[in-house]
Amino acid sequence: MVPGPAWKSPDIVARTGAFPKPDTAAGGRTAYSTSKLAAIYLVHEYARRLPAGVDAVAYNPGFVPGTGLARNAGPVSRFAMRHILPVMTLTPFATSRGAAGRYLADVVLGTTEAPTGSYVDRARAARSSEESYDPQSERELWDAAERITAAYAA
Template identity: 75%
Template sequence: MPSTIVMTGASRGIGRAAAQRILRESPDTHLLVVARGSSGAGPAADLGTGGHRVSYVTADLGSLESVRSAADEIRERLEHGELPPLHGFVGNAGVQCTNALIEGPEGFETTFAVNVLANHLFVRRLQAHFVRPARIVITVSDTHFGDLRHNLGMVPGPAWRSPDVLARPAAFPELHTTTAGRTAYSTSKLAAIHLVHEHARRLPTGIDVIAYNPGFVPGTDLARNAGSVSRFAMHRILPAMILTPFATSRTAAGRHLADLAVGTTVAPTGCYVDRAHVARSSAESYDPRRERELWDAAERLTAAHTA
């Protein structure tokens, strides 16, 4: 039966591979790509070759007003019958900055805005339009464990603060440094898992929400804001690691994400999927008190864009 899946981060890397597989394995799907500015036109056209149904809406995920506008456009298209019923949302887009100072138009730190608040706002704005069974997948990262086994010494572990502090620039020491930017990244991914747990408690039965960890995937554009040395290593040296158990290829990571999105991979709501298997996230990620606090903060911080 025809259905719509909304997807962020489908233009390149893991997301592009996942989008291609979704359309190939689930040909009745209308894939709605969320992309910045006009950057969605090319990928939507490429993905739509061969008769696949693909369209796009524009959004700057660092701006909550832009996210709200995109979500409302999607809602209108669903209500007017321009799109088949909504059965999925894939929040795959993510950003890692070179410091903890960059802020969006509403004053929120960009890493937290894109990796946490944008997904929360999309889910909340679209919630009433999901047709059950539906599945929401949020891409997270094993850097949230904060140990050498999971981050290979490249990304500092999370440093939790009050959500109101995390949402603003300068939440971490040495805020001008790459270390601060990467700490913001791992912390945002821990926050994303917390919100998956809380969404799972609050969403109606039949709307499942899952945290997906692709593992370390070299060669993606996650390091696009890093220095030249880091970009060179990510694109020219580290890809060799896909021959080891410590890394995942873009194709494999995209396949795992797509299989989650369309329900091929069996996974209960609120769970953490490590590549292709349900697993335990870090001990720190299971904290109902912190999850409620983060939920309340996310609701308050996005309130101006949910009315």
């Protein structure tokens, strides 16, 4: 349902319309997956920069039907997300909203072991995609975020 990320320079991905056909579901889904990659990049960079005792962890609840992710999709996709795909939470292929919340709470409370810089997939720390381990992209994104937000610093 969601294509893989299409990483580009942070100055490009920070702009509206960074991906082909931005007004389509495919363009929006590419932006979505790319934003998830960016979040993991930032977690890795935060883990390097934050002082000891302050942790940064990426959390993936898995596919969670019923969250409104497809609210702007076509009628068939919206129908499926509301009425058919919630049944998938009875399988390992999807997570209920309640379970996703419990898994996240376990990470925050330290019940799920997740050292700083970790990627937690539902209830366990796991290795994220190979693409998400790119120190150069992590630094470039950090530097771009610093530059873009500098005007708003107090």
